[in-house]
Amino acid sequence: MNDAVAGFSKWSKEQKIDWIAQTYFSNPDEAVSLIKNYWNSDENLQKLHDEFIENTITNFYLPLGIAPNFLINAKYYTVPMAIEESSVVAAAAKSAKFWATRGGFKTTIIGTEKIGQVHFTFNGEIHKLEKFFAETKPKFFSNTEELTKNMRQRGGGISDIELRNKTALMPGYFQLHATFETKDSMGANFINSCLEQFAKTLTEEAENHEAFSKEEKNIRIVMSILSNYVPNCVVRAEVSCPVEDLADKSIDNPKYFAEKFIQAVRIAEVEPFRAVTHNKGIMNGIDAVVLATGNDFRAIEAGVHAYASKSGQYSSLSHAQIEDGIFTFWLEVPLALGTVGGLTSLHPLVKMALQMLEKPSAADLMQVIASVGLAQNFAALRSLTTTGIQEGHMKMHLNNILNQFGATEDERVQIKKHFKTHAVSHSAVVNFIESLRK
Structure with missing residues (x-):
């Protein structure tokens, strides 16, 4: 073209x-x-x-898989996962089954605060702006009462609004930094509507503020938008058991396994090159459930990776320790989710997924998704520190290779029998298919 x-x-x-x-x-x-x-x-x-998006020509399908046996806070969940990558659902299900017999997953909501900001410039005396903001702050709440009415009835609304001086980063740059509670909705439209009203109130009140000079009255709004970085909308998920209880058919020396596992986590804590792949494994589980439940996985990804960098260096989201003979593995992750609004009330499979999870609240869903992320990470680290990641992954990938080469049912039987005792690789499978067809 x-x-x-x-x-x-x-x-x-x-x-x-x-x-x-x-x-x-x-x-x-x-x-x-x-x-x-x-x-x-x-x-x-x-x-x-x-009508979900623009310029639609067809549908792009992803498999929807199921991971059963997730025991979370003494309740069993069957978790829907939409993802294209082999072995992810199997790994989550395997970890869920492993931990279900060792007490299951324990989760805690640390916070549910969402954030939005009005970014603006002001060229004048800062103490005047601070005094103006203190006097005007009640109007930000009163002028949004109609917007927040329904949310307040559900126990949510605007939590607080702060004036933040960012002139050390950029000349004349200030923010209205607002925090919100949006209950079971993700809240993007609600937050953005409130922010745009804040911006309108800010400029209108500044124009009539007697203490401002003509130049100071001219506050320039740059933009009003929610933030996908939500460091106070966080959930913790953990698993723990006595070290000896880690024994399994593939873990014959649980003490050695636990120590090696902790070393692997520690490497991801201190080495960013490893941390990125380590956290990607966590997001395999998180994104799959986020997508299946109609939430915005791009927003979740952006917020999670920012959170992983909060110390100034990108690091592991998960952590592990042995204390008094107890092995504990946990993560804390920010998850701004919704179970009402958006696709949750439109997409038939999203509605089915939420029904499968027994119509969770946003807080419930945070806890389920964090548990799946932790399960995924445990499965990956277990494989890496024992048999290696490729053995299980390539066996799961075998079906994709067979589909790619149009293997017949008879060929499939012979190929799968052969690779029960031989290492799976793309070239090995292709060579075996070619030998069969000769």
């Missing part, structure tokens, strides 16, 4: 598909057929999906 396309968003769905097929594919009919094969046969359901 050498030229820009004009008016694309105004084209019909069929026109967009036809243009894509004609422009980028040597066999346009085949491309159109592929696109339409992923449409839902229920027209109303397809229309619902089409």
